[in-house]
Amino acid sequence: xHASELQTPAAVVDAEALDLNLSAMTAALPGPRLRPHVKAHxxxxxxxxxxxxxxxxxxxATIREVEGMAAAGLxxxxxxxxxxxDAHRLGAVVADGGRVTLAVxxxxxxxxxxxxxxxxxxxxxxxxMPRCGCDPADAGRLADTARAAGxxxxxxxxxxxxxxxxxxxxxxxxxxxxxMALLVRAHADVGGELISGGGTGTYxxxxxxxxIQAGSYALMDTAYGSLGLPFVQAxxxxxxxxxxxxxxxxxxxxxxxxLGMDHGNPSIPGAKVWFCSDEHxxxxxxxLPAVGDRIRVIPAHVDPTMALHQALHLLGPDGTVTxxxxxxxxxx
Amino acid sequence: xHASELQTPAAVVDAEALDLNLSAMTAALPGPRLRPHVKAHxxxxxxxxxxxxxxxxxxxATIREVEGMAAAGLxxxxxxxxxxxDAHRLGAVVADGGRVTLAVxxxxxxxxxxxxxxxxxxxxxxxxMPRCGCDPADAGRLADTARAAGxxxxxxxxxxxxxxxxxxxxxxxxxxxxxMALLVRAHADVGGELISGGGTGTYxxxxxxxxIQAGSYALMDTAYGSLGLPFVQAxxxxxxxxxxxxxxxxxxxxxxxxLGMDHGNPSIPGAKVWFCSDEHxxxxxxxLPAVGDRIRVIPAHVDPTMALHQALHLLGPDGTVTxxxxxxxxxx
Numbered sequence: 275x276h277a278s279e280l281q282t283p284a285a286v287v288d289a290e291a292l293d294l295n296l297s298a299m300t301a302a303l304p305g306p307r308l309r310p311h312v313k314a315h316x317x318x319x320x321x322x323x324x325x326x327x328x329x330x331x332x333x334x335a336t337i338r339e340v341e342g343m344a345a346a347g348l349x350x351x352x353x354x355x356x357x358x359x360d361a362h363r364l365g366a367v368v369a370d371g372g373r374v375t376l377a378v379x380x381x382x383x384x385x386x387x388x389x390x391x392x393x394x395x396x397x398x399x400x401x402x403m404p405r406c407g408c409d410p411a412d413a414g415r416l417a418d419t420a421r422a423a424g425x426x427x428x429x430x431x432x433x434x435x436x437x438x439x440x441x442x443x444x445x446x447x448x449x450x451x452x453x454m455a456l457l458v459r460a461h462a463d464v465g466g467e468l469i470s471g472g473g474t475g476t477y478x479x480x481x482x483x484x485x486i487q488a489g490s491y492a493l494m495d496t497a498y499g500s501l502g503l504p505f506v507q508a509x510x511x512x513x514x515x516x517x518x519x520x521x522x523x524x525x526x527x528x529x530x531x532x533l534g535m536d537h538g539n540p541s542i543p544g545a546k547v548w549f550c551s552d553e554h555x556x557x558x559x560x561x562l563p564a565v566g567d568r569i570r571v572i573p574a575h576v577d578p579t580m581a582l583h584q585a586l587h588l589l590g591p592d593g594t595v596t597x598x599x600x601x602x603x604x605x606x
Numbered sequence: 607x608h609a610s611e612l613q614t615p616a617a618v619v620d621a622e623a624l625d626l627n628l629s630a631m632t633a634a635l636p637g638p639r640l641r642p643h644v645k646a647h648x649x650x651x652x653x654x655x656x657x658x659x660x661x662x663x664x665x666x667a668t669i670r671e672v673e674g675m676a677a678a679g680l681x682x683x684x685x686x687x688x689x690x691x692d693a694h695r696l697g698a699v700v701a702d703g704g705r706v707t708l709a710v711x712x713x714x715x716x717x718x719x720x721x722x723x724x725x726x727x728x729x730x731x732x733x734x735m736p737r738c739g740c741d742p743a744d745a746g747r748l749a750d751t752a753r754a755a756g757x758x759x760x761x762x763x764x765x766x767x768x769x770x771x772x773x774x775x776x777x778x779x780x781x782x783x784x785x786m787a788l789l790v791r792a793h794a795d796v797g798g799e800l801i802s803g804g805g806t807g808t809y810x811x812x813x814x815x816x817x818i819q820a821g822s823y824a825l826m827d828t829a830y831g832s833l834g835l836p837f838v839q840a841x842x843x844x845x846x847x848x849x850x851x852x853x854x855x856x857x858x859x860x861x862x863x864x865l866g867m868d869h870g871n872p873s874i875p876g877a878k879v880w881f882c883s884d885e886h887x888x889x890x891x892x893x894l895p896a897v898g899d900r901i902r903v904i905p906a907h908v909d910p911t912m913a914l915h916q917a918l919h920l921l922g923p924d925g926t927v928t929x930x931x932x933x934x935x936x937x938x
Contacts, residue, residue, distance in 0.1 A: 282938070313885070337613075356848070359848060359898045380849065404851070405857055406848065406857050517715075517739070525738050527690075531910050535866075535868040548736060551767065553645070553688060582913055
């Protein structure tokens with residue numbers, strides 16, 4: 275099948291670009307230096323590629339992602355880098371032989387881990403973004419609480435998400451250093467072998483952690499594309515032009531229900547995007563395309579885009595669909 | 607089961623509010639005066655409620671919605687209010703006994719309807735929003751083209767989507783009148799029994815069409831909630847507080863992957879939303895909730911929110927889950 279035969283909108287991947295991204299990251303962060311974040315693609319088939327490249331540990335954002343990764347045989351070392359108040363589904367994964375390490379940032383989430391049957395935790399430390407993570411000064415005490423509850427403490431994590439898009443690069447480096455100083459100090463109080471953090475925007479800047487949780491680098495989006503990283507756009511939404519208003523605008527069938535919109539409008543190479551509706555993107559271009567033409571839309575934010583699609587079609591250089599992967603880690 | 611036992615984030619519906627909304631709309635627009643738009647809820651079980659209230663014709667935005675409605679026994683009169691360039695799946699629905707009317711706005715989409723096995727069309731007329739729809743002056747000629755291709759021409763549609771949020775109401779009325787003058791003139795050239803248009807924001811203002819395509823009124827969102835309509839918020843995302851930074855903020859497990867974000871941040875009654883991440887909403891409130899507390903988040907835009915959830919849980923007044931509906935019209 276050729277991409278032009280896919281029902282649109284369809285999530286398609288330039289297989290060569292994906293390979294390039296995977297190789298570039300593995301070269302920079304081999305083996306356990308990278309703990310790929312599956313939230314950015316929600317696809318066990320893609321995670322299997324990352325595992326084949328030597329990254330055996332993964333980062334997850336949801337219980338469903340942990341369950342799905344374990345069921346796909348990728349449960350050797352799963353970090354749920356997020357707090358939960360009911361860990362019994364994670365405990366079931368552990369009972370089935372998966373290794374699950376759960377982030378905790380409060381006595382309540384420590385208690386949830388212990389009562390749910392999870393055996394290992396990381397202390398999640400707030401390094402400056404107003405989200406999860408304990409006060410760095412509380413990390414040691416929380417680790418003691420976890421140990422007293424019978425949990426193994428593997429170390430600390432701290433996500434500098436507020437710095438991923440910081441420009442210029444030098445500024446991103448300076449602020450990351452300051453954020454990571456908090457994490458390193460917390461680690462001294464906590465102990466354990468893991469200092470986990472980072473993302474696609476700081477993968478080669480954050481040298482204070484010993485594993486990087488990057489995910490977006492594999493497929494990319496226009497937000498990360500603006501940073502000048504050595505990763506190229508691999509994900510596109512294939513769309514069909516369904517209406518043309520001659521001399522003014524065209525409309526394709528790729529709208530709010532096919533695109534993560536929190537980072538704003540998507541991009542269309544060679545065109546100017548006007549706005550998106552539920553099932554439409556309105557754009558201008560010179561010349562305008564014709565009704566029936568195919569276009570490729572680039573999402574502004576990869577993660578929520580993946581949550582809206584059922585399948586990812588890999589394309590060879592001539593547009594042939596070489597593989598179709600189910601986006602099987604959606605939902606909760 | 608009680609709502610507090612649902613895995614979060616979970617899409618829940620105040621069943622009483624839903625009933626109130628359905629009744630209020632049916633009272634205003636009985637029977638065929640309303641052609642409910644299923645794109646706003648993507649749930650055949652909810653559509654069955656609308657059908658039971660006397661609305662036997664439905665509006666769809668995607669081929670998948672048409673197929674799913676017909677498969678659920680709700681295919682008596684389905685309007686796909688959108689252009690397609692390949693109608694063979696719609697033709698299959700027609701061959702199976704469903705009635706499908708397809709919007710067309712160009713010779714290419716007329717040809718697609720005819721070759722795909724669709725037998726009836728509406729001329730989609732542009733009434734001012736830069737999206738689909740032909741120039742009003744071309745509508746009559748396009749109807750002739752359709753008739754020459756053997757298609758039945760049921761009338762016209764024109765969606766004044768750009769006016770739904772126009773404030774104050776008087777201004778919305780004046781602009782809707784001007785937009786509908788274009789549609790009525792096109793209808794004089796086209797003929798047929800249907801003049802279709804309107805939405806939740808103009809359901810009682812647009813008296814020029816003979817059927818209204820409203821959908822959002824059933825579940826509602828904060829955008830439509832700002833218009834002072836007689837519909838109340840029925841949809842909420844049930845979420846769990848997973849982290850609290852005392853004196854500053856709290857975090858619940860309802861983020862970009864559980865919310866349509868194109869209209870901006872969601873709302874939390876009694877709280878101030880700071881921002882959303884993939885799986886988190888950060889907010890402040892006085893007092894802050896505790897880890898493990900449940901909260902209800904109100905989406906800014908209902909339609910893309912529904913596309914992110916698998917199920918809709920109806921809640922009785924005490925929070926008991928009285929029914930669970932599959933959101934079965936997702937995808938394309």
